Amino acid sequence: MEEAPQQRRDDAVAWGIASHQEHRWPALLAVLAAIALQLVLPDRVIQGLGYRALIPGLEGLLIIVLLVVNPGQISTAEKRLRVVGVSVIALITIANFVSLLELINALLWTKTGGRSLVYASLPIWLTNVIVFGLWYWELDRGGPAYRQLNEHRRPDFLFPQMATPGSAPGWTPTLLDYIYTSFTNATAFSPTDTMPMSAWAKILMMVQSFASLVTVGIVVSRAVNILG
Numbered sequence: 001m002e003e004a005p006q007q008r009r010d011d012a013v014a015w016g017i018a019s020h021q022e023h024r025w026p027a028l029l030a031v032l033a034a035i036a037l038q039l040v041l042p043d044r045v046i047q048g049l050g051y052r053a054l055i056p057g058l059e060g061l062l063i064i065v066l067l068v069v070n071p072g073q074i075s076t077a078e079k080r081l082r083v084v085g086v087s088v089i090a091l092i093t094i095a096n097f098v099s100l101l102e103l104i105n106a107l108l109w110t111k112t113g114g115r116s117l118v119y120a121s122l123p124i125w126l127t128n129v130i131v132f133g134l135w136y137w138e139l140d141r142g143g144p145a146y147r148q149l150n151e152h153r154r155p156d157f158l159f160p161q162m163a164t165p166g167s168a169p170g171w172t173p174t175l176l177d178y179i180y181t182s183f184t185n186a187t188a189f190s191p192t193d194t195m196p197m198s199a200w201a202k203i204l205m206m207v208q209s210f211a212s213l214v215t216v217g218i219v220v221s222r223a224v225n226i227l228g
Contacts, residue, residue: 019147133182
């Protein structure tokens, strides 16, 4: 029996499949987790952000806007909401990099209270994983809305299932796949099973690897000093 056209296409070009419609709640949960990690940071690490609740408050306000306008699935008819989503991710990114700089400064120049600063590195590192996972998810092939279109552009990230036609017919990446890619990049300081294909994807992964390497390197050196 002759195979259906869609099945033949799935087997021939794994990356050319339009993504399934995604729910908004996984991304919102990821953002809420990042906000919670920001709130547990010590004052010395967030002093560069001014008032402690300022950035989390702005992020929460943008989340409310998304929930009010569209609390359900991400659709191609609401691409303008992408500006709000990108703004949330950008705020988290800026806040985390400022916190990282404050952490590095405190670890290098503070003689006392080193243990609390070493502990503070974990929320910053986890936020790094979350926020870059959100960037990859939001920017790959134009975002979750554009990926639902059959004429979406070539992938910015090549997942194993997309590189081996026929291994997973109809498979498309979700937020969890991008978070996993972010986690492996932050731990290995390089791509693992998912390859960056576009220039911006390579640049983002380099920035994330550098931030993760600096965080781990400074923290480990200070931890050794404390133990000594």
